[in-house]
Amino acid sequence: MMRLIRIIALLPLAGLFIHCNSSKLNNPPEQQFKIGNTTVGIQSVATNLNVPWQIAWGADQQIWYTEQSGSISKVNPETGTTKRLLLLNDVFRDRTSGLLGMTLHPDMKAHPYVFINYSGYSKDKSKVSKVVRYTYNAEKDTLLSPVVFLEYPAWTSHFGARIVIAPDGKVMISTGDGAQHDNAQNVQSPNGKVLRYNLDGSIPTDNPFKGNPVWAWGLRNPQGLVYGNGKLYCSDHGDATDDEVNLIHKGANYGWPFVEGFVDTDKEKLFAKDSMVTAPLKAWTPTIAPAGMAYYSSDKIPELKGNLLLTTLKGNSLRALALDANGEQLVEDVNYFEKVFGRVRSVCVSPAGDVYIATSNRDWNPNAAPAKNDDRIIRIYRLDAKDSDPAAQSAVIAHEKNEGLNKGALLYTNYCASCHKEDGKGIDQTFPALLKSPVVTGDKKLLVHTVMNGRNAMPKFSFIEDKELAVLLTYVRKQFGQGADAVSTEDIKKGRK
Ligand code: HEC
Missing domain, CATH: 1.10.760.10 (Cytochrome c-like domain)
Incomplete structure (x- = not known):
């Protein structure tokens, strides 16, 4: 009885944090497009968000997401019900800073961990970036017991900030150079790197440098990080030229700020003579502003199988990058949904083979006035033949x-x-x-x-x-x-x- 009373007493409070919108998976699609021979539907799963920076599929069949202002929430794509799990109270949000990347441990039963990367304040009130591990408490449906893995210098831009769990259980983190030119080539600085930690925050003994989290370096603003078939891929924002997708190797140098894209100018050749520089898989000029990545391994949309999915901000699109059999070369680059949803920041794939993307039209650098219901988490899913519109337009948009x-x-x-x-x-x-x-x-x-x-x-x-x-x-x-x-x-x- 006591218990019941307590639950009832809590209900109105809980109501404050739960709100429904009308999206339901069994609603008809809002739009239809063709990806090759497959017709896909588009549904808004969550709307009116405040720059969702990261979306991640949870074992609870919900999409967990961060918003840049500092909250972690989840949305049930079946019902559109959202719930806030945590509001950070020490976030420093400016143009590109704030609560950014997040990853859930793939085995939450054994390791109920959620890792986040955000810019906030250190004890002495200076601005820092932080990597923090929270523990998910399923009973209370909240995140508890923060453990700070790393506090590192933050400036005003280039935060990188994606996190993924490696197949061997290590925590991989991409960090930006903070727009400070000396950081990316300095292996004593955690900025402009891919870092590698154990789940408890200690440094693995087989990292390239003893007692140092640095795994790879020479990066500028890497906002995409994903494993595909056991290999680690990373997207990186170039300056005026050469946005990149890289295959990340242990101890490799990706060249920034001395090499942009491939080693092709005399200055770059000079630098590469003395330092081993690993070339990107691909470089884009004009730039596209590449952000989040996912790996598509499902058969559901066969055209995407074995592709890296890459969201773009300036490019306003979702690119599908086909890999060769070894995963060591990009053999095709198809630009989907260009200017359909605006800026796209993050992407994840559900076990059922649905693609989810998060828009970023309310961030610091919008291309136009955001739509009324921005920002959104959007589901892109295969339609059965009976539900498909034979006249659906190609997702490769002809502008x-x-x-x-x-x-x-x-x-x-x-x-x-x-x-x-x-x-x-x-x-x-x-x-x-x-x-x-x-x-x-x-x-x-x-x-x-x-x-x-x-x-x-x-x-x-x-x-x-x-x-x-x-x-x-x-x-x-x-x-x-x-x-x-x-x-x-x-x-x-x-x-x-
Ligand atoms: C990545 C963002 C970015 C891009 C791309 C960019 N600019 Fe700029 N531009 C700036 C910023 C920031 C300033 C102000 C610099 C400062 O603080 O001194 C600026 C300043 C300028 C100014 C001086 C304006 C004034 O009144 O002082 C001109 C002219 C200009 N840009 C032209 C261009 C042209 C032409 C291009 C394309 C070839 C371009 N910019 C591309 C960011 C950009």
Whole structure:
């Protein structure tokens, strides 16, 4: 009796943390697309989230997710019911900082652990990144007993922050370089690395350096980390060029900040002469802003079987990267759902072979006004023939608009719009407006110099060829500089000297 009273007394409280939305798995799909010969349906499983940074499939058949502001919740995809498990009270959330990566131990019965990576405060109130292990208490359905594995320096950007459990039970963590150039090549710094720990937070004796969690280095902002067939893959944001997907090996150096993408410039060759640099499986220029990854091993959507799934932010898509039989090369790269859901941050696959993605349209760098129900966790699932619309459009979206754009506008879209935005208005406090900027309208030399060499958080674009850069900057001056005159190839050549 006492027990019953207690439960009843708790109910209204619990109600505060549980809210239902209308999504149910047996509802008809909101949209249909074709992935090869397979028709897939789209359903919103959770809506109105505050930048869900990580989604992870739980053994309880629910999707666990972090939100950047500091909460860990789960949603039941059958019913759309969400429940908050934990609200952290020491999160430092700014543009890209906050509660980020999370992983659940694959065997929660034996090891009921949930690992998270977030930026918060240390005891002395300085800003730090933390890797913390919580223990899941199934009876209370909450997370308890935090153990801090690692507190490491945090700056204002490049946090990396994915975590996965290796097949051998080790904890693998990708960390960003903090936008500090010296970190990634310094094996004494935990920044710009893949780190490796035991489940209890101790350092494995077979790590490359004794007593050091560093497993691999030379990374910039690795926001994707996943095992596929026993191999570890990692996505990494490049600067102005060369976003990467890497196959991570013990003790390997991926080159940042001296090598971007493949070793192809003279400077890079010089660096690679003295240091073994491991090439990426693939590098993308123009950049796509790669984030979360998953490995698709199900037969449900045969076109995706054996593929790495990679979400992109700037690219606004979900890419499927087919691996060769050894998992050591990418043999195909198909870009799905481009600009259908906006920025995509995280992806997971359920045992049934459904793909779940989380959008990131309310983060610090939106491409447009977010949709009313953003951010969302979305289910992408195979439809039976009887439920399939034979006229469903391909998930490889043909954006004809781009072909109609003139060359300058296209270059601007590829290289500049992710920060300064298509309309040139930028983002307040973060990316200055180019529209009517004196640097754009004024002396061409200053504009060429700024774009060629970068400035603070603005990357340098000297890799763009003279002719293309002239076309690009002519567009910028015409479009945003109140019709200022053209930039010639000669102007660019002069600027290079
Ligand atoms: C990764 C984000 C990013 C990208 C991509 C980017 N910029 Fe910038 N840009 C910035 C930031 C940040 C600043 C401000 C730098 C500072 O604080 O000094 C800036 C400043 C500028 C300025 C000076 C504006 C002023 O009024 O001071 C110009 C001009 C400019 N960018 C042009 C471009 C062009 C052209 C491109 C494409 C080739 C481009 N940027 C790509 C981030 C970016």
